[in-house]
Amino acid sequence: MLNPKESPKLIPPHGGYRDLKSYQMSEIVYDATVKFCDRFIDRRSRTHDQMVQAARSGKQNIAEGCMASGTSKKTELKLIGVARASQEELLLDFEDYLRQKGLPFWGKEHPKAQAVRKMAWAKNRSYTTYKSYIEASPPEVAANTIICLIHQTNFLLDQQLRALEKEFEKK
Numbered sequence: 032m033l034n035p036k037e038s039p040k041l042i043p044p045h046g047g048y049r050d051l052k053s054y055q056m057s058e059i060v061y062d063a064t065v066k067f068c069d070r071f072i073d074r075r076s077r078t079h080d081q082m083v084q085a086a087r088s089g090k091q092n093i094a095e096g097c098m099a100s101g102t103s104k105k106t107e108l109k110l111i112g113v114a115r116a117s118q119e120e121l122l123l124d125f126e127d128y129l130r131q132k133g134l135p136f137w138g139k140e141h142p143k144a145q146a147v148r149k150m151a152w153a154k155n156r157s158y159t160t161y162k163s164y165i166e167a168s169p170p171e172v173a174a175n176t177i178i179c180l181i182h183q184t185n186f187l188l189d190q191q192l193r194a195l196e197k198e199f200e201k202k
Contacts, residue, residue, distance in 0.1 A: 048097035053187035055156070057090040057114065060184055062158040063165045063177045064121065071128075071170045082124045088117035089184070108195045115188040122181045125174050137175040147179040 048054045064086035072079040096110030129136050137144040153160055164176040 048094045051093065051097070051187075051191070053114075053184060053191050054090065054093045054097075056180065056184040056187055057086075057093055057118070059156070059158050059161065060118070060121070060177065060180050061086040061090045063161060063173075063180060066165050067170075067173050067177060070166070071173070078124070082121060085117045085121040085124065089114045089121065092117065093188075104195070104199050108192070108199055111188065111192055111195060115185065115192060118181055118185050118188065122178060122185070125178050125181070129171070129174050132170065134171040134174065137178070141175075143172065144175065144179055147176050148183070151183055 065083055068074075068079045068082050072082070092110045092114035096107040096114065099110060100107040126136065128134075139148075147161070147164065150156070150160055158165075161176060161180065165173045168176070
């Protein structure tokens, strides 16, 4: 309830994206993708550029959407949707990489996938939490690790989108 002495703000508070788990995960995915691509994909190839751009787009659109939330919930919803689509594009690129190289894909129940998934509960998680899986491992381990991270990011973005849709419908 507004204090009668306070006038309502024209633009409500917005931003705060750095505190969102979806943003934090997308930043980890971006950093991991850059390292993966630099290690295993020719830097001059279109695939390298597209994978890095998809990872960047996922992260940047979360930030942009949160910053736009003060003036347009519709824009926020759209940009978070674009972030989710970029993560899906990146997921397909990593799956394609494994398939084209004849490398195994870790299912959800694979012991190594389980180990990576459990790391989601670590406090103060950052790229360094997963660094050895990306920088000191063969491409199969690095790609599958990033696939696990993308799935976690997508889960968070799906939850965020559902909450934003409900809020948008209410208002």
